[in-house]
Amino acid sequence: RAKSDGRNLYHFFTQEMNDRARTKMVLEQSLHHALTGQQLRLVYQPQIDLRTGQIIGLEALLRWQHPTAGLVSPATFVPLLEETGLIVPVGNWIIKTVCAQRQDWNRRHVLPEDCKIAINISPRQFVDENLARMLRQHLHQHQINPASIELELTENMLMQENEQTLHILHQLHQLAVSLSIDDFGTGYSSFSYIKRFNLDALKIDKSFVDQLAESERDVAIVASIIDLAHNLRMKTIAEGVETKAQLDVLTCLGCDIIQGFYYSPPCQVAELESLISNSMTAGMPLRPNHMPSQAG
Ligand code: C2E
Ligand code: MG
Ligand code: MG
Numbered sequence: 001r002a003k004s005d006g007r008n009l010y011h012f013f014t015q016e017m018n019d020r021a022r023t024k025m026v027l028e029q030s031l032h033h034a035l036t037g038q039q040l041r042l043v044y045q046p047q048i049d050l051r052t053g054q055i056i057g058l059e060a061l062l063r064w065q066h067p068t069a070g071l072v073s074p075a076t077f078v079p080l081l082e083e084t085g086l087i088v089p090v091g092n093w094i095i096k097t098v099c100a101q102r103q104d105w106n107r108r109h110v111l112p113e114d115c116k117i118a119i120n121i122s123p124r125q126f127v128d129e130n131l132a133r134m135l136r137q138h139l140h141q142h143q144i145n146p147a148s149i150e151l152e153l154t155e156n157m158l159m160q161e162n163e164q165t166l167h168i169l170h171q172l173h174q175l176a177v178s179l180s181i182d183d184f185g186t187g188y189s190s191f192s193y194i195k196r197f198n199l200d201a202l203k204i205d206k207s208f209v210d211q212l213a214e215s216e217r218d219v220a221i222v223a224s225i226i227d228l229a230h231n232l233r234m235k236t237i238a239e240g241v242e243t244k245a246q247l248d249v250l251t252c253l254g255c256d257i258i259q260g261f262y263y264s265p266p267c268q269v270a271e272l273e274s275l276i277s278n279s280m281t282a283g284m285p286l287r288p289n290h291m292p293s294q295a296g
């Protein structure tokens with residue numbers, strides 16, 4: 001839009017920058033309200049064990065129900081929470097909420113024992129010195145088996161193999177929570193940290209899954225990630241699986257777990273409970289509702 005005229009360009013950018021700064025300020029203020037006004041909630045997306053067809057895990061995903069703007073995507077506001085440091089109290093709330101939810105599901109025998117719940121940890125949260133202590137406290141308070149909680153970390157957090165990173169990972173290992181790498185292959189995929197740290201799973205990023213049914217290169221990449229994981233006794237979770245064709249390739253390559261719209265989008269608690277109980281009463285492994293019962 002800004003033409004070759006230097007002055008226009010200047011005005012264009014200062015205008016845009018002001019708007020962005022203003023937008024950010026308004027967003028920041030309303031995030032404070034969100035925290036106190038119960039506008040934040042968690043939805044849960046099932047993860048399916050390809051061997052058994054059963055739900056083996058859930059990923060907790062944050063949602064912001066804004067009073068006027070509607071449902072705001074975490075892709076927009078999580079970076080802002082990061083920047084402002086608000087991710088620390090919000091992250092605390094997320095961990096507490098997941099633990100309380102898990103305790104309620106345990107009491108009501110809704111979830112199988114071995115079903116994990118995954119929590120996304122942001123970079124700022126990861127380096128927060130209270131993370132391990134806070135986790136331990138919530139796990140204890142809600143009588144949660146630590147192994148049933150999986151923390152999703154990202155590659156870039158583990159890139160710096162400094163004292164601090166080692167110390168944090170040591171603390172998390174001592175807590176005995178599970179650890180996975182989110183969006184694997186899109187950051188600094190380094191063999192050094194894979195060599196040094198004991199991780200439970202690699203989550204294969206959606207960008208490698210999207211063209212899996214059409215692209216030999218993507219098949220080669222995904223096959224290599226699965227081999228790498230299995231050789232080091234890690235599991236693989238494919239993200240963003242949307243089609244039967246993608247599922248078939250992943251099954252063929254020996255992927256352990258899938259997550260994606262093909263099976264189910266993230267669900268509210270009530271919705272998820274009926275999804276689970278329907279599959280129980282049917283007395284058979286879970287199937288996505290649009291999938292023929294003999295398939296997959
Ligand atoms: P992520 O951790 O990689 O989460 C996966 C995202 O892919 C989720 O988006 C999920 O709804 C979406 N997804 C799952 N299956 C499919 C599919 O088949 N097709 C497509 N198109 N999308 C699918 P969502 O919930 O919008 O979250 C986006 C990102 O925001 C997350 O990416 C994560 O990085 C961040 N985020 C979400 N919740 C939290 C949280 O509680 N804490 C932190 N720190 N970050 C979060
Ligand atoms: Mg994630
Ligand atoms: Mg992911």
Ligand code: MG
Nearest residue numbers: 183205206239
């Ligand atoms: Mg992703």
